Amino acid sequence: MEKWTGKIAVVTGASAGIGKAIVEYFAKSGIHVVGLARRSEKIEEIGKQLGETPGKIYAHKCDVSDLESVKETFKWIEEKFGFIHIHINNAAILFYGTILDKRENATEKINSVINTNFTGAVHCTREAVRLMEKSDDYGLLININSIVGDSIPFGHGVNVYAPTKYALKAFTEVLRQELILSGNTKIRVANLSPGVVETEMAVAAGFVEDAAAMYQALPHVKSEDVAEAVSFILRTPYNVNITQLTIKPVGEKV
Structure with a gap:
Protein backbone atom coordinates (compact mmCIF):
# COMPACT_ATOMS: atom_id res chain seq x y z
CA MET A 1 0.00 0.00 0.00
CA GLU A 2 3.04 2.30 0.25
CA LYS A 3 2.67 3.35 -3.40
CA TRP A 4 -0.71 4.89 -2.56
CA THR A 5 0.47 6.78 0.54
CA GLY A 6 -0.42 10.45 0.25
CA LYS A 7 -2.70 9.86 -2.74
CA ILE A 8 -6.27 11.20 -3.00
CA ALA A 9 -9.27 8.85 -2.96
CA VAL A 10 -13.01 9.45 -3.31
CA VAL A 11 -15.62 7.08 -1.84
CA THR A 12 -19.36 7.43 -2.48
CA GLY A 13 -21.93 6.18 0.01
CA ALA A 14 -19.31 6.72 2.71
CA SER A 15 -21.50 7.37 5.74
CA ALA A 16 -22.08 3.74 6.76
CA GLY A 17 -21.48 0.09 5.94
CA ILE A 18 -18.98 -0.74 3.22
CA GLY A 19 -18.24 2.90 2.41
CA LYS A 20 -17.46 3.68 6.05
CA ALA A 21 -15.13 0.68 6.29
CA ILE A 22 -13.27 1.73 3.12
CA VAL A 23 -12.89 5.32 4.37
CA GLU A 24 -11.45 4.06 7.65
CA TYR A 25 -9.07 1.70 5.88
CA PHE A 26 -7.80 4.40 3.54
CA ALA A 27 -7.22 6.91 6.33
CA LYS A 28 -5.33 4.34 8.42
CA GLU A 44 -17.30 13.78 10.02
CA GLU A 45 -18.11 11.54 12.99
CA ILE A 46 -15.93 8.77 11.50
CA GLY A 47 -12.97 11.16 11.46
CA LYS A 48 -13.58 12.20 15.05
CA GLN A 49 -13.86 8.59 16.22
CA LEU A 50 -10.62 7.58 14.48
CA GLY A 51 -8.65 10.58 15.73
CA GLU A 52 -5.25 11.22 14.20
CA THR A 53 -4.60 9.02 11.16
CA PRO A 54 -1.83 9.06 8.50
CA LEU A 67 -26.40 15.21 -11.53
CA GLU A 68 -26.05 18.80 -10.32
CA SER A 69 -24.95 17.57 -6.89
CA VAL A 70 -22.34 15.33 -8.54
CA LYS A 71 -21.00 18.17 -10.71
CA GLU A 72 -20.83 20.59 -7.75
CA THR A 73 -19.07 17.98 -5.64
CA PHE A 74 -16.36 17.17 -8.16
CA LYS A 75 -15.85 20.87 -8.86
CA TRP A 76 -15.18 21.27 -5.12
CA ILE A 77 -12.78 18.29 -5.18
CA GLU A 78 -10.95 19.74 -8.18
CA GLU A 79 -10.62 23.15 -6.54
CA LYS A 80 -9.35 21.65 -3.29
CA PHE A 81 -7.03 18.91 -4.58
CA GLY A 82 -6.63 19.44 -8.32
CA PHE A 83 -6.91 15.75 -9.11
CA ILE A 84 -7.57 12.31 -7.60
CA HIS A 85 -5.99 8.85 -7.87
CA ILE A 86 -8.64 6.43 -6.55
CA HIS A 87 -12.42 6.40 -6.92
CA ILE A 88 -14.83 3.93 -5.31
CA ASN A 89 -18.43 3.80 -6.56
CA ASN A 90 -20.12 2.35 -3.51
CA ALA A 91 -23.39 4.27 -3.06
CA ALA A 92 -26.39 1.95 -3.43
CA ILE A 93 -29.94 1.61 -2.15
CA LEU A 94 -32.88 -0.76 -2.55
CA VAL A 113 -32.65 2.95 -7.07
CA ILE A 114 -31.68 3.21 -10.74
CA ASN A 115 -30.35 6.76 -10.38
CA THR A 116 -28.34 5.94 -7.26
CA ASN A 117 -26.99 2.51 -8.11
CA PHE A 118 -26.28 2.95 -11.81
CA THR A 119 -26.80 6.42 -13.27
CA GLY A 120 -25.06 8.01 -10.30
CA ALA A 121 -22.09 5.68 -10.69
CA VAL A 122 -21.83 6.59 -14.38
CA HIS A 123 -21.78 10.33 -13.74
CA CYS A 124 -19.38 10.06 -10.78
CA THR A 125 -17.08 7.91 -12.93
CA ARG A 126 -17.03 10.47 -15.75
CA GLU A 127 -15.93 13.16 -13.29
CA ALA A 128 -13.51 10.86 -11.48
CA VAL A 129 -11.70 9.74 -14.63
CA ARG A 130 -11.36 13.35 -15.72
CA LEU A 131 -9.61 14.20 -12.44
CA MET A 132 -7.47 11.05 -12.59
CA GLU A 133 -6.26 12.06 -16.03
CA LYS A 134 -5.30 15.49 -14.65
CA LEU A 141 -11.58 2.93 -10.13
CA ILE A 142 -13.50 0.22 -8.26
CA ASN A 143 -17.23 -0.40 -8.61
CA ILE A 144 -18.72 -2.09 -5.54
CA ASN A 145 -21.19 -4.50 -7.09
CA SER A 146 -22.99 -7.59 -5.76
CA ILE A 147 -23.26 -11.27 -6.56
CA VAL A 148 -26.81 -10.55 -7.80
CA GLY A 149 -25.05 -8.66 -10.58
CA ASP A 150 -23.87 -12.09 -11.82
CA SER A 151 -26.71 -14.46 -10.96
CA ILE A 152 -30.18 -13.90 -9.54
CA PRO A 153 -31.47 -16.54 -7.09
CA PHE A 154 -35.14 -17.30 -7.71
CA GLY A 155 -37.39 -14.94 -5.78
CA HIS A 156 -34.53 -12.71 -4.60
CA GLY A 157 -34.05 -10.25 -7.46
CA VAL A 158 -35.18 -7.40 -5.17
CA ASN A 159 -36.93 -5.59 -8.03
CA VAL A 160 -34.56 -3.26 -9.95
CA TYR A 161 -31.61 -3.67 -7.57
CA ALA A 162 -30.26 -6.71 -9.41
CA PRO A 163 -30.71 -5.13 -12.88
CA THR A 164 -28.73 -2.07 -11.75
CA LYS A 165 -25.94 -4.37 -10.58
CA TYR A 166 -25.91 -6.25 -13.90
CA ALA A 167 -25.68 -2.88 -15.64
CA LEU A 168 -22.84 -1.79 -13.36
CA LYS A 169 -20.84 -4.89 -14.25
CA ALA A 170 -21.29 -4.24 -17.98
CA PHE A 171 -20.41 -0.58 -17.44
CA THR A 172 -17.15 -1.59 -15.74
CA GLU A 173 -16.04 -3.63 -18.76
CA VAL A 174 -17.14 -1.02 -21.30
CA LEU A 175 -15.18 1.62 -19.37
CA ARG A 176 -12.09 -0.60 -19.31
CA GLN A 177 -12.30 -1.03 -23.08
CA GLU A 178 -12.86 2.69 -23.69
CA LEU A 179 -9.76 3.55 -21.67
CA ILE A 180 -7.71 1.13 -23.78
CA LEU A 181 -9.08 2.54 -27.03
CA SER A 182 -8.31 6.08 -25.87
CA GLY A 183 -4.68 5.13 -25.21
CA ASN A 184 -4.91 5.45 -21.43
CA THR A 185 -2.61 2.88 -19.81
CA LYS A 186 -2.53 4.30 -16.28
CA ILE A 187 -6.13 3.95 -15.10
CA ARG A 188 -7.40 0.52 -14.11
CA VAL A 189 -11.03 -0.49 -13.56
CA ALA A 190 -12.31 -3.25 -11.28
CA ASN A 191 -15.68 -4.76 -10.42
CA LEU A 192 -15.90 -6.07 -6.84
CA SER A 193 -18.91 -8.31 -6.10
CA PRO A 194 -19.51 -9.32 -2.47
CA GLY A 195 -22.07 -11.82 -1.30
CA VAL A 196 -24.27 -11.02 1.68
CA VAL A 197 -22.69 -8.19 3.67
CA GLU A 198 -23.76 -7.11 7.14
CA THR A 199 -24.92 -3.51 6.58
CA GLU A 200 -27.89 -1.24 7.36
CA MET A 201 -29.31 -1.58 3.84
CA ALA A 202 -31.95 -4.24 4.49
CA VAL A 203 -33.30 -2.37 7.51
CA ALA A 204 -33.30 0.98 5.71
CA ALA A 205 -35.24 -0.57 2.83
CA GLY A 206 -37.84 -2.04 5.16
CA PHE A 207 -37.08 -5.71 4.47
CA VAL A 208 -36.45 -6.54 8.11
CA GLU A 209 -36.72 -4.87 11.50
CA ASP A 210 -34.20 -7.02 13.35
CA ALA A 211 -30.98 -7.02 11.33
CA ALA A 212 -29.06 -8.88 14.03
CA ALA A 213 -31.42 -11.85 13.81
CA MET A 214 -31.24 -11.90 10.02
CA TYR A 215 -27.45 -11.92 9.89
CA GLN A 216 -27.29 -14.50 12.64
CA ALA A 217 -29.27 -16.83 10.37
CA LEU A 218 -27.34 -16.02 7.17
CA PRO A 219 -23.71 -16.64 6.27
CA HIS A 220 -22.29 -13.17 5.68
CA VAL A 221 -19.14 -11.10 5.45
CA LYS A 222 -18.56 -7.81 7.23
CA SER A 223 -17.96 -4.42 5.65
CA GLU A 224 -14.34 -4.63 6.80
CA ASP A 225 -13.93 -7.78 4.70
CA VAL A 226 -14.98 -5.86 1.61
CA ALA A 227 -12.54 -3.07 2.50
CA GLU A 228 -9.81 -5.72 2.73
CA ALA A 229 -10.75 -6.91 -0.78
CA VAL A 230 -10.40 -3.31 -1.99
CA SER A 231 -6.93 -3.19 -0.43
CA PHE A 232 -6.03 -6.44 -2.24
CA ILE A 233 -6.87 -4.82 -5.57
CA LEU A 234 -4.85 -1.73 -4.62
CA ARG A 235 -1.80 -3.81 -3.72
CA THR A 236 -1.52 -5.42 -7.16
CA PRO A 237 1.21 -4.12 -9.51
CA TYR A 238 0.31 -1.25 -11.83
CA ASN A 239 0.45 -3.58 -14.85
CA VAL A 240 -2.15 -5.95 -13.36
CA ASN A 241 -5.87 -5.21 -13.75
CA ILE A 242 -8.19 -7.34 -11.62
CA THR A 243 -11.31 -6.79 -13.66
CA GLN A 244 -13.60 -8.97 -11.52
CA LEU A 245 -13.29 -10.04 -7.89
CA THR A 246 -16.06 -11.97 -6.14
CA ILE A 247 -16.04 -12.67 -2.41
CA LYS A 248 -18.55 -14.81 -0.56
CA PRO A 249 -18.91 -15.89 3.05
CA VAL A 250 -18.17 -19.52 3.72
CA GLY A 251 -21.43 -21.43 3.47
CA GLU A 252 -23.27 -18.97 1.23
CA LYS A 253 -25.64 -20.85 -1.11
CA VAL A 254 -26.10 -18.17 -3.80
Missing part, protein backbone atom coordinates in the same frame (compact mmCIF):
# COMPACT_ATOMS: atom_id res chain seq x y z
CA SER A 29 -3.23 3.46 5.34
CA GLY A 30 -2.11 7.02 4.70
CA ILE A 31 -4.49 7.73 1.82
CA HIS A 32 -6.31 11.07 1.97
CA VAL A 33 -9.97 10.24 1.41
CA VAL A 34 -12.99 12.33 0.43
CA GLY A 35 -16.13 10.67 1.75
CA LEU A 36 -19.33 11.51 -0.13
CA ALA A 37 -22.83 10.93 1.21
CA ARG A 38 -26.14 12.64 1.75
CA ARG A 39 -25.43 12.31 5.48
CA SER A 40 -22.00 13.95 5.39
CA GLU A 41 -22.15 14.58 9.14
CA LYS A 42 -21.80 10.82 9.62
CA ILE A 43 -18.47 10.94 7.78
CA GLY A 55 -4.44 9.94 5.88
CA LYS A 56 -6.94 12.75 6.34
CA ILE A 57 -10.71 12.33 6.00
CA TYR A 58 -12.73 15.00 4.20
CA ALA A 59 -16.53 14.91 4.28
CA HIS A 60 -18.72 16.42 1.57
CA LYS A 61 -22.47 16.22 1.08
CA CYS A 62 -23.40 14.66 -2.23
CA ASP A 63 -26.48 12.94 -3.63
CA VAL A 64 -25.11 10.81 -6.47
CA SER A 65 -28.61 10.43 -7.94
CA ASP A 66 -28.63 14.20 -8.60
CA PHE A 95 -36.55 -0.68 -1.64
CA TYR A 96 -39.08 -3.17 -0.38
CA GLY A 97 -41.45 -4.05 -3.21
CA THR A 98 -41.60 -5.41 -6.74
CA ILE A 99 -41.12 -4.00 -10.22
CA LEU A 100 -44.88 -4.37 -10.71
CA ASP A 101 -45.64 -2.68 -7.38
CA LYS A 102 -48.89 -0.73 -7.73
CA ARG A 103 -48.33 1.69 -4.85
CA GLU A 104 -48.31 5.39 -5.80
CA ASN A 105 -44.71 5.94 -4.74
CA ALA A 106 -43.35 2.81 -6.46
CA THR A 107 -42.22 4.66 -9.60
CA GLU A 108 -40.34 7.20 -7.51
CA LYS A 109 -38.62 4.43 -5.53
CA ILE A 110 -37.69 2.49 -8.69
CA ASN A 111 -36.17 5.60 -10.27
CA SER A 112 -34.30 6.39 -7.08
CA SER A 135 -2.97 13.81 -12.15
CA ASP A 136 -0.88 12.22 -14.94
CA ASP A 137 -0.35 9.38 -12.47
CA TYR A 138 -1.66 5.87 -11.94
CA GLY A 139 -5.34 5.63 -11.07
CA LEU A 140 -7.79 2.98 -9.95
Whole structure:
Protein backbone atom coordinates (compact mmCIF):
# COMPACT_ATOMS: atom_id res chain seq x y z
CA MET A 1 0.00 0.00 0.00
CA GLU A 2 3.04 2.30 0.25
CA LYS A 3 2.67 3.35 -3.40
CA TRP A 4 -0.71 4.89 -2.56
CA THR A 5 0.47 6.78 0.54
CA GLY A 6 -0.42 10.45 0.25
CA LYS A 7 -2.70 9.86 -2.74
CA ILE A 8 -6.27 11.20 -3.00
CA ALA A 9 -9.27 8.85 -2.96
CA VAL A 10 -13.01 9.45 -3.31
CA VAL A 11 -15.62 7.08 -1.84
CA THR A 12 -19.36 7.43 -2.48
CA GLY A 13 -21.93 6.18 0.01
CA ALA A 14 -19.31 6.72 2.71
CA SER A 15 -21.50 7.37 5.74
CA ALA A 16 -22.08 3.74 6.76
CA GLY A 17 -21.48 0.09 5.94
CA ILE A 18 -18.98 -0.74 3.22
CA GLY A 19 -18.24 2.90 2.41
CA LYS A 20 -17.46 3.68 6.05
CA ALA A 21 -15.13 0.68 6.29
CA ILE A 22 -13.27 1.73 3.12
CA VAL A 23 -12.89 5.32 4.37
CA GLU A 24 -11.45 4.06 7.65
CA TYR A 25 -9.07 1.70 5.88
CA PHE A 26 -7.80 4.40 3.54
CA ALA A 27 -7.22 6.91 6.33
CA LYS A 28 -5.33 4.34 8.42
CA SER A 29 -3.23 3.46 5.34
CA GLY A 30 -2.11 7.02 4.70
CA ILE A 31 -4.49 7.73 1.82
CA HIS A 32 -6.31 11.07 1.97
CA VAL A 33 -9.97 10.24 1.41
CA VAL A 34 -12.99 12.33 0.43
CA GLY A 35 -16.13 10.67 1.75
CA LEU A 36 -19.33 11.51 -0.13
CA ALA A 37 -22.83 10.93 1.21
CA ARG A 38 -26.14 12.64 1.75
CA ARG A 39 -25.43 12.31 5.48
CA SER A 40 -22.00 13.95 5.39
CA GLU A 41 -22.15 14.58 9.14
CA LYS A 42 -21.80 10.82 9.62
CA ILE A 43 -18.47 10.94 7.78
CA GLU A 44 -17.30 13.78 10.02
CA GLU A 45 -18.11 11.54 12.99
CA ILE A 46 -15.93 8.77 11.50
CA GLY A 47 -12.97 11.16 11.46
CA LYS A 48 -13.58 12.20 15.05
CA GLN A 49 -13.86 8.59 16.22
CA LEU A 50 -10.62 7.58 14.48
CA GLY A 51 -8.65 10.58 15.73
CA GLU A 52 -5.25 11.22 14.20
CA THR A 53 -4.60 9.02 11.16
CA PRO A 54 -1.83 9.06 8.50
CA GLY A 55 -4.44 9.94 5.88
CA LYS A 56 -6.94 12.75 6.34
CA ILE A 57 -10.71 12.33 6.00
CA TYR A 58 -12.73 15.00 4.20
CA ALA A 59 -16.53 14.91 4.28
CA HIS A 60 -18.72 16.42 1.57
CA LYS A 61 -22.47 16.22 1.08
CA CYS A 62 -23.40 14.66 -2.23
CA ASP A 63 -26.48 12.94 -3.63
CA VAL A 64 -25.11 10.81 -6.47
CA SER A 65 -28.61 10.43 -7.94
CA ASP A 66 -28.63 14.20 -8.60
CA LEU A 67 -26.40 15.21 -11.53
CA GLU A 68 -26.05 18.80 -10.32
CA SER A 69 -24.95 17.57 -6.89
CA VAL A 70 -22.34 15.33 -8.54
CA LYS A 71 -21.00 18.17 -10.71
CA GLU A 72 -20.83 20.59 -7.75
CA THR A 73 -19.07 17.98 -5.64
CA PHE A 74 -16.36 17.17 -8.16
CA LYS A 75 -15.85 20.87 -8.86
CA TRP A 76 -15.18 21.27 -5.12
CA ILE A 77 -12.78 18.29 -5.18
CA GLU A 78 -10.95 19.74 -8.18
CA GLU A 79 -10.62 23.15 -6.54
CA LYS A 80 -9.35 21.65 -3.29
CA PHE A 81 -7.03 18.91 -4.58
CA GLY A 82 -6.63 19.44 -8.32
CA PHE A 83 -6.91 15.75 -9.11
CA ILE A 84 -7.57 12.31 -7.60
CA HIS A 85 -5.99 8.85 -7.87
CA ILE A 86 -8.64 6.43 -6.55
CA HIS A 87 -12.42 6.40 -6.92
CA ILE A 88 -14.83 3.93 -5.31
CA ASN A 89 -18.43 3.80 -6.56
CA ASN A 90 -20.12 2.35 -3.51
CA ALA A 91 -23.39 4.27 -3.06
CA ALA A 92 -26.39 1.95 -3.43
CA ILE A 93 -29.94 1.61 -2.15
CA LEU A 94 -32.88 -0.76 -2.55
CA PHE A 95 -36.55 -0.68 -1.64
CA TYR A 96 -39.08 -3.17 -0.38
CA GLY A 97 -41.45 -4.05 -3.21
CA THR A 98 -41.60 -5.41 -6.74
CA ILE A 99 -41.12 -4.00 -10.22
CA LEU A 100 -44.88 -4.37 -10.71
CA ASP A 101 -45.64 -2.68 -7.38
CA LYS A 102 -48.89 -0.73 -7.73
CA ARG A 103 -48.33 1.69 -4.85
CA GLU A 104 -48.31 5.39 -5.80
CA ASN A 105 -44.71 5.94 -4.74
CA ALA A 106 -43.35 2.81 -6.46
CA THR A 107 -42.22 4.66 -9.60
CA GLU A 108 -40.34 7.20 -7.51
CA LYS A 109 -38.62 4.43 -5.53
CA ILE A 110 -37.69 2.49 -8.69
CA ASN A 111 -36.17 5.60 -10.27
CA SER A 112 -34.30 6.39 -7.08
CA VAL A 113 -32.65 2.95 -7.07
CA ILE A 114 -31.68 3.21 -10.74
CA ASN A 115 -30.35 6.76 -10.38
CA THR A 116 -28.34 5.94 -7.26
CA ASN A 117 -26.99 2.51 -8.11
CA PHE A 118 -26.28 2.95 -11.81
CA THR A 119 -26.80 6.42 -13.27
CA GLY A 120 -25.06 8.01 -10.30
CA ALA A 121 -22.09 5.68 -10.69
CA VAL A 122 -21.83 6.59 -14.38
CA HIS A 123 -21.78 10.33 -13.74
CA CYS A 124 -19.38 10.06 -10.78
CA THR A 125 -17.08 7.91 -12.93
CA ARG A 126 -17.03 10.47 -15.75
CA GLU A 127 -15.93 13.16 -13.29
CA ALA A 128 -13.51 10.86 -11.48
CA VAL A 129 -11.70 9.74 -14.63
CA ARG A 130 -11.36 13.35 -15.72
CA LEU A 131 -9.61 14.20 -12.44
CA MET A 132 -7.47 11.05 -12.59
CA GLU A 133 -6.26 12.06 -16.03
CA LYS A 134 -5.30 15.49 -14.65
CA SER A 135 -2.97 13.81 -12.15
CA ASP A 136 -0.88 12.22 -14.94
CA ASP A 137 -0.35 9.38 -12.47
CA TYR A 138 -1.66 5.87 -11.94
CA GLY A 139 -5.34 5.63 -11.07
CA LEU A 140 -7.79 2.98 -9.95
CA LEU A 141 -11.58 2.93 -10.13
CA ILE A 142 -13.50 0.22 -8.26
CA ASN A 143 -17.23 -0.40 -8.61
CA ILE A 144 -18.72 -2.09 -5.54
CA ASN A 145 -21.19 -4.50 -7.09
CA SER A 146 -22.99 -7.59 -5.76
CA ILE A 147 -23.26 -11.27 -6.56
CA VAL A 148 -26.81 -10.55 -7.80
CA GLY A 149 -25.05 -8.66 -10.58
CA ASP A 150 -23.87 -12.09 -11.82
CA SER A 151 -26.71 -14.46 -10.96
CA ILE A 152 -30.18 -13.90 -9.54
CA PRO A 153 -31.47 -16.54 -7.09
CA PHE A 154 -35.14 -17.30 -7.71
CA GLY A 155 -37.39 -14.94 -5.78
CA HIS A 156 -34.53 -12.71 -4.60
CA GLY A 157 -34.05 -10.25 -7.46
CA VAL A 158 -35.18 -7.40 -5.17
CA ASN A 159 -36.93 -5.59 -8.03
CA VAL A 160 -34.56 -3.26 -9.95
CA TYR A 161 -31.61 -3.67 -7.57
CA ALA A 162 -30.26 -6.71 -9.41
CA PRO A 163 -30.71 -5.13 -12.88
CA THR A 164 -28.73 -2.07 -11.75
CA LYS A 165 -25.94 -4.37 -10.58
CA TYR A 166 -25.91 -6.25 -13.90
CA ALA A 167 -25.68 -2.88 -15.64
CA LEU A 168 -22.84 -1.79 -13.36
CA LYS A 169 -20.84 -4.89 -14.25
CA ALA A 170 -21.29 -4.24 -17.98
CA PHE A 171 -20.41 -0.58 -17.44
CA THR A 172 -17.15 -1.59 -15.74
CA GLU A 173 -16.04 -3.63 -18.76
CA VAL A 174 -17.14 -1.02 -21.30
CA LEU A 175 -15.18 1.62 -19.37
CA ARG A 176 -12.09 -0.60 -19.31
CA GLN A 177 -12.30 -1.03 -23.08
CA GLU A 178 -12.86 2.69 -23.69
CA LEU A 179 -9.76 3.55 -21.67
CA ILE A 180 -7.71 1.13 -23.78
CA LEU A 181 -9.08 2.54 -27.03
CA SER A 182 -8.31 6.08 -25.87
CA GLY A 183 -4.68 5.13 -25.21
CA ASN A 184 -4.91 5.45 -21.43
CA THR A 185 -2.61 2.88 -19.81
CA LYS A 186 -2.53 4.30 -16.28
CA ILE A 187 -6.13 3.95 -15.10
CA ARG A 188 -7.40 0.52 -14.11
CA VAL A 189 -11.03 -0.49 -13.56
CA ALA A 190 -12.31 -3.25 -11.28
CA ASN A 191 -15.68 -4.76 -10.42
CA LEU A 192 -15.90 -6.07 -6.84
CA SER A 193 -18.91 -8.31 -6.10
CA PRO A 194 -19.51 -9.32 -2.47
CA GLY A 195 -22.07 -11.82 -1.30
CA VAL A 196 -24.27 -11.02 1.68
CA VAL A 197 -22.69 -8.19 3.67
CA GLU A 198 -23.76 -7.11 7.14
CA THR A 199 -24.92 -3.51 6.58
CA GLU A 200 -27.89 -1.24 7.36
CA MET A 201 -29.31 -1.58 3.84
CA ALA A 202 -31.95 -4.24 4.49
CA VAL A 203 -33.30 -2.37 7.51
CA ALA A 204 -33.30 0.98 5.71
CA ALA A 205 -35.24 -0.57 2.83
CA GLY A 206 -37.84 -2.04 5.16
CA PHE A 207 -37.08 -5.71 4.47
CA VAL A 208 -36.45 -6.54 8.11
CA GLU A 209 -36.72 -4.87 11.50
CA ASP A 210 -34.20 -7.02 13.35
CA ALA A 211 -30.98 -7.02 11.33
CA ALA A 212 -29.06 -8.88 14.03
CA ALA A 213 -31.42 -11.85 13.81
CA MET A 214 -31.24 -11.90 10.02
CA TYR A 215 -27.45 -11.92 9.89
CA GLN A 216 -27.29 -14.50 12.64
CA ALA A 217 -29.27 -16.83 10.37
CA LEU A 218 -27.34 -16.02 7.17
CA PRO A 219 -23.71 -16.64 6.27
CA HIS A 220 -22.29 -13.17 5.68
CA VAL A 221 -19.14 -11.10 5.45
CA LYS A 222 -18.56 -7.81 7.23
CA SER A 223 -17.96 -4.42 5.65
CA GLU A 224 -14.34 -4.63 6.80
CA ASP A 225 -13.93 -7.78 4.70
CA VAL A 226 -14.98 -5.86 1.61
CA ALA A 227 -12.54 -3.07 2.50
CA GLU A 228 -9.81 -5.72 2.73
CA ALA A 229 -10.75 -6.91 -0.78
CA VAL A 230 -10.40 -3.31 -1.99
CA SER A 231 -6.93 -3.19 -0.43
CA PHE A 232 -6.03 -6.44 -2.24
CA ILE A 233 -6.87 -4.82 -5.57
CA LEU A 234 -4.85 -1.73 -4.62
CA ARG A 235 -1.80 -3.81 -3.72
CA THR A 236 -1.52 -5.42 -7.16
CA PRO A 237 1.21 -4.12 -9.51
CA TYR A 238 0.31 -1.25 -11.83
CA ASN A 239 0.45 -3.58 -14.85
CA VAL A 240 -2.15 -5.95 -13.36
CA ASN A 241 -5.87 -5.21 -13.75
CA ILE A 242 -8.19 -7.34 -11.62
CA THR A 243 -11.31 -6.79 -13.66
CA GLN A 244 -13.60 -8.97 -11.52
CA LEU A 245 -13.29 -10.04 -7.89
CA THR A 246 -16.06 -11.97 -6.14
CA ILE A 247 -16.04 -12.67 -2.41
CA LYS A 248 -18.55 -14.81 -0.56
CA PRO A 249 -18.91 -15.89 3.05
CA VAL A 250 -18.17 -19.52 3.72
CA GLY A 251 -21.43 -21.43 3.47
CA GLU A 252 -23.27 -18.97 1.23
CA LYS A 253 -25.64 -20.85 -1.11
CA VAL A 254 -26.10 -18.17 -3.80
